[in-house]
Each structure stands twice: as structure tokens, then as C-alpha cells.
Amino acid sequence: MPGKNNSNIPEVVVQRLPQYVRALTQLHNRNIEVVSSKELGDALGVTPVQIRKDLSYFGRFGKQGRGYNVVFLLQELRHVLGLDKQWTAAVIGIGRLGSAILSYPGFGQEGFNMVAAFDSAPLGIGSRIGELIVQNIDELERTVKSKAIDIVIIAVPAEQAQSVTDRVVKCRVKAILNYAPIKVQVPSDVRVREIDPVLALQSMTFHLKSLHD
Template sequence: MSTAAGGGSVPIPEVVIVRLPLYVRVLTQLRDGGTEVVSSRELGTRLGVTPAQIRKDLSYFGRFGKQGRGYNVSFLVGELRRVLGLDREWNTAVIGVGRLGRAIINYPGFEPEGFRVVAAFDADPDQVGRHFGNVRVRSTSDLDRAIVDEAIDIAIVAVPAAEAQDVIDSLVKCGIKAILNYAPIAPQVPDEVKVRNIDPVLGLQTMTYHLKTMGSDRT
């Protein structure tokens, strides 16, 4: 008990969780632009989502608005960040320091959002000991130890497809509960481990379906 906030103790749909970061992003933008209050209608327009959906989504976590007025932007950002666990920093480790892994280590978008890359690993002994960003590459055989030492919360997998499932298995054995996977595979993990896949090719491949099915209203 004491875990869930506000509304009721209804189980919260995963789709709702997936939308919250989007809300946070747009709200943050509004706040930084000086907007103090926003209605679900206004927010919905900016997100391409219905106002009712926004109100329903927020209602899972509490009553953040004022009737007749709308939502205080700063307040709502804060509440949603708290709900998502974004009111603290999270430590990540990048596994695989090839082209992609190095790009991830140097990606400037994580740090400002509270995600720090504090460790890097590679199976190739030639890479071990090198420095990228401000992390030193360690051997994959150190995974277990390092994950505890560095208090890693999230693993970022950037190894070739052929090795990815093995790496993910090791991570799971080490007790990792969250994995951001860049390898183009469908990872197998136990239920209690969360995986998000970053895979531009999948995005392209769904769009071609729609491109193909187009212009068919032209004779």
C-alpha cells in the first residue's frame, strides 16, 4: 500500500503510462514558454489527442486540475514527473561500444532528463580500458560486479543483433529490471523485466505499408 496515488486503485493501463512522458514534454515546453494554465482541450490540440483522453489519463493519478479553469502547468509537470519517477537521477550502462554505442554515450539528450551513463562494457578486449565520454570501457565479464558497484538502474544494449539475446540474458541474471534495446531483435525476457526497443527500421517498415496503399483515389 501507499504506492498508488490519488483517484482509485484501478490498475493503470500501460498505454496510459506510455502517454505520460509525452504530456510531460509538451507541458514543459509550455511552462518554459511562460504559459501558467492550460486546458485539456489546448493540451489535446498540441498532442493530437482528445481532451477526454487527457482528463481520463490524469484521473488515474490524482485530481490535478481546477474546474472552470484548467491545469496549472508547473504543478502538473511536477506531479507527472513524480508519478513517472523523474524526480531523481537514474544510472545507465551502455553495453557495446561500437559505432552505435559510442553515439549513445555521447548523445546529449539523456543527461538533462536525469539519465546518466555511468558505465560502458564491451566483449572486445581491444576496447576494454578505452575512454568514451567520461566513462572507461570494462569487460563484459565484469557486468555483475559493476552493476552493483555503480548502482546501475537501466541497461542500454547496443551490441550486434547476433549477440544481443545473450547480453540480455546476462543482464537479466545480474538482476537488471529495465533494458533499452537498440539491437534489431525481439528480445525474450521474464515478465518482471521491462524492455523498450529503439528500432528505426520497424518504423520505416510500417510507413511503407501506408505509402504503398496510397494514391489509389487517383483513377
């Protein structure tokens, strides 16, 4: 957005924005044209004050008491997040999980195109999953360059995750989605997001335990 400097936006706000996009898309699909910060907050589980504060980083989207225009806000946030572009992704580690990731239609629908798959096990290399042939991990460097891969998804066992990550970082990939149940270390200019259902469960047992005590 003109005149706005992205680097001033707190990371916690950046991480909430995709939830805004998802909620606004649902409202749009239900033909809702205008939404108040109260309604949007209810849908997202945050306060209206938080909604207004978050959105204020990106410009003026609504008029006091009038609510937000759903289509306009959705378009702007999609643009801010870069969701109006197509992105290329590769998966490393084609076991049960990696195969499920490659087969999940939700990525392509949202503009994340799986363009390569890698494994190190001789058994898997050369097999076909959807439209991709699983490549030898040794072809990683060359393929990241030739296919201009933006994002790498790591689905290898925990003990291999750091060495695979190091290799990905050397290819100058700046975004990693890590499914391995380990925190990987990366330079500060590389973003990592983790998908770890066990961590999610463990933060709920804290509350379950209180019910039992």
C-alpha cells in the first residue's frame, strides 16, 4: 500500500492477517457486503479494538460506525499478504505425511503450487505422486534454481530436519514450513513456520488438567 512501510508491522499482526482473509472470504461467500469490527472480532475471537488496531497498520479501511466493505478489505489484505500472486513450493521427505501434503488440494486453491518433491530413500525416488516425480535430494540445489522455488516444506524425521534445513537455507530459500517435531535454527532473514499437532494438544491438556483437579 502506498506510503506504508511493511517493516514496522509487528509479526504477531502479520500472523493474524491470514485469519482475517479467511474470515472475510467466508463472509463474502455468504454474500455479506459490510462487516463491523464487532462482527469480524466475533468471527475471529478477538476484540473489535484489536481489529481496528491491526487494520490501522495498513491504511484507512472503514468509516466510524459504517463498518468495513468486505470485498475491498479482502482485496487489500490479499494484496498486503501477497496472496494475489502465485507461489512455488517443494516438499522434502515423501513418506506418508509428505505424500498427504502433496495431495492436499487446499494449497493449489490458495495459489501455492507444488512444483517439486524430494526424498533420499532409493525406494521412493522416481515414483509418481499426482503430476510430480519424486527426485533425489541431491537435485535440490539445481531444482530450486531452475524452478524458482519460493517455499520449502520439510516433512522428514526430526533427526534429519536440521541438516535438511541447512541445505535449504544454502539454496537461498527464505520461507520454510516445518512439519518435523523439532525447532530448526535458521539465519534471521529466513522465516520458519511450524506445524506440530502435538504442541497444540499439549497446550490444551493444561486446561483439561484443571478440570480434573
